[in-house]
Amino acid sequence: MQITLDGIQNVTLTIDYWTSNVNESYLTVTAHYISNDYKLENYIIDTEKFSDRNSPEDIAEILKNIIHNWKIHVLAIVTDGSPKMLSAIALLEDVQHIKCFAHTLNVVIKQSMESFSEIQEIRRKCGDIIQYLKHNNNAIKVLQKMQENVSEPQLDLILEVETRWNSTYYMLQKFVDLKELITATLIASESNLDFINDNEFQIIEDVVKILKPFEEITVEMSTEEYVNISKILVIRNSLLVYLDELTFSGNSIAYYFKSEITNNMKAKMDYFDKSDIIIMASILDPRFKLLSFLTEIERGHARAKLIYECNLLVQENMEEKYITPDNPVTPSCSIWKRYDEEVKHQDSYEPTDTATFDEVQSYLGDRYLDRSNNPLNYWNEKKTKYPHLAVLAQKYLAKSSTHDALFILVTTISPTAMQWSAAKLKPTSLINNQPTPVCYQNA
Structure with missing residues (x-):
C-alpha cells in the first residue's frame, strides 16, 4: 500500500467517526485515489480508538500523524458536518474540506420530519405496532394464520433506527404495502394499541411518495462503483425539481412537509453550489460536463477555472x-x-492560453457520455488527446461524496440480503462468520 501511495499526487481521505456495539469510539480513515490506468482505488489506512471528549485539536493531530506516516499528499478530506470535524479539518494546512453529501441529506430529512408532530405521532404508532407484532405470541400466531390464508410471504416489518432517516422510510413503506394485513391482525388479536386511522395512512402514503427518490439516491450514492462527487449538483437540482412538480390529493401535511424539505435542502446544500472542488469534478465528468444544472454565469466561471488550471x-x-x-x-x-x-x-x-483553451473547447465539444457509463474509462481512452484535463480528472474525480458508505449500506438492505452479500465475499474477510467493516465497504 505504501509503495502504491508513494506514486500518487493527490489523495482524498474520508473520515468516519463511529461507535462500536460495546460503545467504544473509533475514527476510521480511508484513502481514495485514481490510478494511472484510471481505476478508482481506496485503502482503509487507519482506525484509531479514542474518547468522545477528544477535541478538534486532538483529531487534527491524529490526522496529521496519519498523513505524515503514510507520506501522502492530501488534497481534500470528506467528513460529516459536525462542528468538531469542521474545526479539526480547519486546523490542517493546505487541505480542503468536503461535507458528506449523504450525511447532509440525512440531516435534511430528519429535521424536516421532526418539524411535524403528526409525522412524529405516526412514527411512534408504527414503532409500537411493530414491537407488538414481533413480540406478542398471540399476535404472531394470528399473523401467521392470516398470511397462510392469503398466501402472503412471511411478514418482515422494519423498525426504524433513530440515526438513519431511510430506515424510517422503509418502516413506513412496509405499512403502505401491508396496510390491510397489519390492520386485520391487530383487530383479530384484540390489541389495545392506537390504530393508524385512514387519515394517517394517507399521510404515510404521501410521505413515502415524497421520500422515495431520496432513498433511491442514497442507495445509488453509497453503492456507486465509479465516481460520485460529480453527481452532487445534478442530483440536488433534480430532487428540487421533483419536489416542485409533486402533487397530492388534498393532504395539507404533505404539502407543508414537501415545502420544509425544499427549504432545508436550499439552506443546507448551498455549500455544494459554492464548492470549487465539486464544480470542477462535475465539469471533468463527461456525463455532466455541460453543467445544465448551473446558470450561464456559473458555467462560464467553471470553464474559465478549467482553462486556468490547465494553464498552471x-x-x-x-x-x-x-x-x-x-x-x-x-x-x-x-x-x-x-x-x-x-x-x-x-x-x-x-x-x-491557446493550447489549453483549444484542449478545453475540444473536450467540451466531444461526445456526451451516457450517464450509465464509467467516466474513468473515458479518461483512460482520452488521456493522450486531453493530457492536461486527464491529469485534472485524476485530481478531482477521486473524491468521494460520502464518508460513511458502509453504514448506509447496512441500513438499506435486509439482514437476509446482507448475509447473502457477506457469503459472496472472500472468506478471509469474515470473522466468526460475521462481516467485518471492510466487508461492508467492499460489498
Whole structure:
C-alpha cells in the first residue's frame, strides 16, 4: 500500500467517526485515489480508538500523524458536518474540506420530519405496532394464520433506527404495502394499541411518495462503483425539481412537509453550489460536463477555472523542462541572460492560453457520455488527446461524496440480503462468520 501511495499526487481521505456495539469510539480513515490506468482505488489506512471528549485539536493531530506516516499528499478530506470535524479539518494546512453529501441529506430529512408532530405521532404508532407484532405470541400466531390464508410471504416489518432517516422510510413503506394485513391482525388479536386511522395512512402514503427518490439516491450514492462527487449538483437540482412538480390529493401535511424539505435542502446544500472542488469534478465528468444544472454565469466561471488550471499544469511542465545545469556556464555576454529569460518565458507561458483553451473547447465539444457509463474509462481512452484535463480528472474525480458508505449500506438492505452479500465475499474477510467493516465497504 505504501509503495502504491508513494506514486500518487493527490489523495482524498474520508473520515468516519463511529461507535462500536460495546460503545467504544473509533475514527476510521480511508484513502481514495485514481490510478494511472484510471481505476478508482481506496485503502482503509487507519482506525484509531479514542474518547468522545477528544477535541478538534486532538483529531487534527491524529490526522496529521496519519498523513505524515503514510507520506501522502492530501488534497481534500470528506467528513460529516459536525462542528468538531469542521474545526479539526480547519486546523490542517493546505487541505480542503468536503461535507458528506449523504450525511447532509440525512440531516435534511430528519429535521424536516421532526418539524411535524403528526409525522412524529405516526412514527411512534408504527414503532409500537411493530414491537407488538414481533413480540406478542398471540399476535404472531394470528399473523401467521392470516398470511397462510392469503398466501402472503412471511411478514418482515422494519423498525426504524433513530440515526438513519431511510430506515424510517422503509418502516413506513412496509405499512403502505401491508396496510390491510397489519390492520386485520391487530383487530383479530384484540390489541389495545392506537390504530393508524385512514387519515394517517394517507399521510404515510404521501410521505413515502415524497421520500422515495431520496432513498433511491442514497442507495445509488453509497453503492456507486465509479465516481460520485460529480453527481452532487445534478442530483440536488433534480430532487428540487421533483419536489416542485409533486402533487397530492388534498393532504395539507404533505404539502407543508414537501415545502420544509425544499427549504432545508436550499439552506443546507448551498455549500455544494459554492464548492470549487465539486464544480470542477462535475465539469471533468463527461456525463455532466455541460453543467445544465448551473446558470450561464456559473458555467462560464467553471470553464474559465478549467482553462486556468490547465494553464498552471502547462507552466509547471515547462518549468520542469527548463532545468538549470548542475555546473552552469557563465555567459560571456549579458545579452544571453536576457535571451535565456525570454526563451523561458515564451516556452512556459505564451503558447499556454491557446493550447489549453483549444484542449478545453475540444473536450467540451466531444461526445456526451451516457450517464450509465464509467467516466474513468473515458479518461483512460482520452488521456493522450486531453493530457492536461486527464491529469485534472485524476485530481478531482477521486473524491468521494460520502464518508460513511458502509453504514448506509447496512441500513438499506435486509439482514437476509446482507448475509447473502457477506457469503459472496472472500472468506478471509469474515470473522466468526460475521462481516467485518471492510466487508461492508467492499460489498
